[in-house]
Amino acid sequence: MVTIVVDTKEIQADDGKSVLQTCLEHGIFIPNLCFMKSREHPHASCRLCFVEIYGIDQPVTSCTERVREGLVVLTATARARRLQQAAFKLLMSAHHCRPKACPVRGGCQLIRIARHLKVGLNSQPLERLERAIDEEVDLGLFTYYPFRCVLCGRCVHVCRQRTGHNLLTFAGRGLKTVVALFGGGDLAAAPCRHCGACATVCPTGALVLKGEQGRAASADSSLRAPQIPPR
Ligand code: SF4
Numbered sequence: 632m633v634t635i636v637v638d639t640k641e642i643q644a645d646d647g648k649s650v651l652q653t654c655l656e657h658g659i660f661i662p663n664l665c666f667m668k669s670r671e672h673p674h675a676s677c678r679l680c681f682v683e684i685y686g687i688d689q690p691v692t693s694c695t696e697r698v699r700e701g702l703v704v705l706t707a708t709a710r711a712r713r714l715q716q717a718a719f720k721l722l723m724s725a726h727h728c729r730p731k732a733c734p735v736r737g738g739c740q741l742i743r744i745a746r747h748l749k750v751g752l753n754s755q756p757l758e759r760l761e762r763a764i765d766e767e768v769d770l771g772l773f774t775y776y777p778f779r780c781v782l783c784g785r786c787v788h789v790c791r792q793r794t795g796h797n798l799l800t801f802a803g804r805g806l807k808t809v810v811a812l813f814g815g816g817d818l819a820a821a822p823c824r825h826c827g828a829c830a831t832v833c834p835t836g837a838l839v840l841k842g843e844q845g846r847a848a849s850a851d852s853s854l855r856a857p858q859i860p861p862r
């Protein structure tokens with residue numbers, strides 16, 4: 632164990648654990664979407680989790696920074712906030728938010744991050760990016776809504792971890808990037824375990840299990856923690 636300080640709070644933390652996970656476990660929320668504690672090498676693709684660390688010139692992503700003795704972390708400085716807000720607005724410029732039609736209205740991570748950062752769910756003043764992709768894709772067991780997808784990779788990772796196969800993958804490039812079934816087709820014809828983990832870890836309601844299985848899987852809240860900020 633080592634001692635670190637986060638926003639004036641002294642914390643006993645596990646040496647080598649990520650700063651983000653340590654903060655979340657101690658009730659200190661830092662915006663994040665792509666982080667999963669089971670990911671040994673974080674993707675750091677959402678760029679939401681910036682913090683400042685005493686002695687380091689530039690803000691760093693807290694999911695890639697490791698805890699060590701004497702670390703002093705600041706999670707809400709003006710510079711860190713600006714970067715968190717800029718990353719969120721960029722993300723929302725490609726995410727078409729329709730809260731009334733969203734299946735995870737109450738639990739959507741984007742709404743909670745927007746509240747935390749005190750920014751709206753639209754991307755202003757950034758231009759809204761038009762993406763030439765389908766509104767809705769039938770994957771057999773699931774419905775996938777590309778415009779809600781923030782390409783965090785959580786579904787791809789959890790599926791690979793559970794099955795040992797690359798059933799889910801990213802397809803397309805640039806603004807056309809979407810989650811797809813490896814090799815095309817639908818999940819009913821793939822070696823899918825129907826475990827529902829991919830939909831459960833999705834922070835935005837982009838991947839929704841159909842019917843009863845959807846409701847059963849969404850009850851598995853252990854997969855979601857510790858993402859949720861305190862209200
Ligand atoms: S239901 Fe389970 S096995 Fe099937 S795609 Fe999702 S995570 Fe993978």
Ligand code: SF4
Nearest residue numbers: 780781783784786833
């Ligand atoms: S479907 Fe959900 S979990 Fe998968 S990449 Fe998109 S937002 Fe992330």
Ligand code: FES
Nearest residue numbers: 675677678680694
């Ligand atoms: S959680 Fe750190 S970059 Fe996404």
